[in-house]
Amino acid sequence: MKVLLVDDHALFAKSLSIALCDFPEIEQFSSTKDIQHLEELIAGELPDILLIDINLGGLTNEDGLMLTKHLLEHFPEQKIVILSGYNLPVYRKEAKRVGAKGFISKDVEPDELLHILLMVNDGATHFPREEVFIEDLTEGEKKVLELVATGAKRKDIAEQLFISERTVSNHLQHIFEKLQVGSTIEAVTKAIQLGYIAPI
Numbered sequence: 001m002k003v004l005l006v007d008d009h010a011l012f013a014k015s016l017s018i019a020l021c022d023f024p025e026i027e028q029f030s031s032t033k034d035i036q037h038l039e040e041l042i043a044g045e046l047p048d049i050l051l052i053d054i055n056l057g058g059l060t061n062e063d064g065l066m067l068t069k070h071l072l073e074h075f076p077e078q079k080i081v082i083l084s085g086y087n088l089p090v091y092r093k094e095a096k097r098v099g100a101k102g103f104i105s106k107d108v109e110p111d112e113l114l115h116i117l118l119m120v121n122d123g124a125t126h127f128p129r130e131e132v133f134i135e136d137l138t139e140g141e142k143k144v145l146e147l148v149a150t151g152a153k154r155k156d157i158a159e160q161l162f163i164s165e166r167t168v169s170n171h172l173q174h175i176f177e178k179l180q181v182g183s184t185i186e187a188v189t190k191a192i193q194l195g196y197i198a199p200i
Contacts, residue, residue: 001121004047005031006038006064007083008057012106019110025118035067042075048121051104054084054091065091069098079120088195092127102126135178137196144171146197149188 003026007013013031020026032041035056042050050071054064062070068080082095087105095103101120104113105128116126137145140161147157154172158165176182179190191197 001025001049001117002028002045002047003030003049003051003117004041004045005029005051005053005083006033006035006056006067007031007051007053008033008055009053012053020114022110023114025114035062038067039071039074042071042078048079049101049117050078050080051083052080052100053106054082054086065094065098065100068095068100072099081117081120081126086195087128088193090195096125096127103128137175137178137191141171141175141178142196144168145175145187145191148172148184149191149197 003020005013005016010033017029017031020029028045028047030045030047032038034041052064052068056062056064056067064082064084068082071078071080079101080099081102081104082091082100083104083106084091085106087107092103102116102125104116104126108116120126140163143161144157147160152160154165154168157168161168172184172187175187175191179187179194181187181190188197192199
């Protein structure tokens with residue numbers, strides 16, 4: 001099995017290479033930071049599985065999920081598995097939606113990683129089961145929540161988003177109901193845990 005890793009952390013790439021080279025099932029493991037020539041590399045190496053980190057740092061203006069969607073338009077048969085240091089429900093759901101075959105947390109043990117890669121290579125998918133079902137927040141609700149997280153008051157939020165304070169209040173009420181919380185602090189904390197807004 002040939003595996004190609006797309007990650008901006010050289011140390012992680014090296015660690016993964018060392019961990020996987022002990023397994024005879026891994027015929028070839030390579031890594032790249034070169035997003036610009038990634039399509040040429042895929043066409044040349046023909047990896048069985050492409051491992052892509054969600055957070056690609058300054059390598060590209062796309063995150064790993066957007067990159068996955070883009071690559072699958074050009075290589076629809078390519079098996080892509082998303083890697084992330086943040087094992088969040090929103091990321092897992094989005095990975096599935098864009099067409100990835102799996103989602104793996106970066107703290108996975110090497111033998112478990114190999115097991116998942118072999119399963120995906122054989123045609124299976126791997127997405128950890130959701131512990132809780134949370135109704136999706138709308139784009140408007142996410143924007144309100146992001147501004148609440150910065151400490152902005154309802155009046156300021158209304159001005160910034162060009163909506164009325166009443167609409168801001170309605171958004172917050174819906175957010176509280178969907179996240180099953182009773183305060184803005186709880187809402188922000190839970191939204192960070194679920195991946196709706198970036199950790200502050």
